[in-house]
Amino acid sequence: MFSDRLELYQELESKRESKLLVFITGDRQGMETQMHPEVLDMIVEHLDSFGNNKKITLFMHTRGGETSAGWSIANLIRSFCDDFEVIVPARAHSSGTLVCLGANRIVMTKQATLGPVDPSVNSPLNPQMPGAGPQVRVPISVESIKGFVQLAKEELGIRGSRDITQVMSILASKVDPLVLGDVFRARTHIRMLARNLLEKQIKTRNSKEKINKIVNFLCSDSGSHNYTINRTEARENLGLNIERPDENLYSLIMKIYRNIEDELELRRPFIPQLLISSVDKADFKCRRALIESIDGKTNVFVSEGSLVKQQVPTPNGLMIQIQDIRTFEGWRKENV
Numbered sequence: 001m002f003s004d005r006l007e008l009y010q011e012l013e014s015k016r017e018s019k020l021l022v023f024i025t026g027d028r029q030g031m032e033t034q035m036h037p038e039v040l041d042m043i044v045e046h047l048d049s050f051g052n053n054k055k056i057t058l059f060m061h062t063r064g065g066e067t068s069a070g071w072s073i074a075n076l077i078r079s080f081c082d083d084f085e086v087i088v089p090a091r092a093h094s095s096g097t098l099v100c101l102g103a104n105r106i107v108m109t110k111q112a113t114l115g116p117v118d119p120s121v122n123s124p125l126n127p128q129m130p131g132a133g134p135q136v137r138v139p140i141s142v143e144s145i146k147g148f149v150q151l152a153k154e155e156l157g158i159r160g161s162r163d164i165t166q167v168m169s170i171l172a173s174k175v176d177p178l179v180l181g182d183v184f185r186a187r188t189h190i191r192m193l194a195r196n197l198l199e200k201q202i203k204t205r206n207s208k209e210k211i212n213k214i215v216n217f218l219c220s221d222s223g224s225h226n227y228t229i230n231r232t233e234a235r236e237n238l239g240l241n242i243e244r245p246d247e248n249l250y251s252l253i254m255k256i257y258r259n260i261e262d263e264l265e266l267r268r269p270f271i272p273q274l275l276i277s278s279v280d281k282a283d284f285k286c287r288r289a290l291i292e293s294i295d296g297k298t299n300v301f302v303s304e305g306s307l308v309k310q311q312v313p314t315p316n317g318l319m320i321q322i323q324d325i326r327t328f329e330g331w332r333k334e335n336v
Helices: 002-016 036-047 067-076 095-101 142-155 159-174 177-198 205-222 229-237 247-263
Strands: 017-026 056-063 083-088 103-110 281-293 297-314 317-334
Touching: 002 017, 002 056, 002 247, 002 281, 017 036, 017 247, 036 067, 036 281, 036 297, 056 095, 056 247, 067 083, 067 095, 067 177, 083 095, 095 177, 095 247, 103 229, 177 205, 247 281
Parallel strands: 017 056, 056 083, 083 103
Antiparallel strands: 017 281, 281 297, 297 317
């Protein structure tokens, strides 16, 4: 809990000579959370509590989320300080990496990883997810569309305008043309955001070349959205401003992270079948994301509810289904 971490937060602020903001989106299996613009107002409240300061340290763990959230968080924090750094204890993927690009430096542990920032487009016009409900849609990866076109050109030898038209016709028969338009816009947009953020971090004579190299890799050349980038690659191959913590700082970072990891049960999958295996009803309460600071205390995203066994008639007889009944889901403010 926050009270258990307070002294650790104070020690980290003293070591970094900065004000500390902690932002965690949990990746507990079955209870994953993502970055979302809804956190911006809460982050502002924490930043307002800092008073006048020159440096802010963001302690962040996330698998990513909405591109607009990453862009907005980076710019929001920069507007409150002159020096902005991010500490990554384990993962800052996708939109989390986008936040890191806007920092003056990124402090990465030996196991910490960044990731590509190629986005996916989600809309009601996306193809329906096979075997899922009618409202569940397949996310369309920007780079998957590019990969399909490259496959046609490079592997199948498609060259002429007639052949390209046929390829695009096939693609448009599977993905709504409006979604394809959104994909193109998203690809252009993410590259622009990444480039603008990197201008705050990369300031050398050949900064334009360096920035283009980083943007090309993170937005396209990595080959997969699941590709992970360790601190050596981030610094030596990409040219990002990476700091390796010394032993004392590393130990402090990991004490904070392990405490949060235990609170959010990140290593314990949420499996309804196990929770309700020997009973007909089981209540649950899951803490899923945190925004914390010494002065602003804690904002926590919570899911509460009950799991209930139900007998459902099917052509093959009665089957047991588990109903997830949520009684509360959202952010709460905790001042202790």
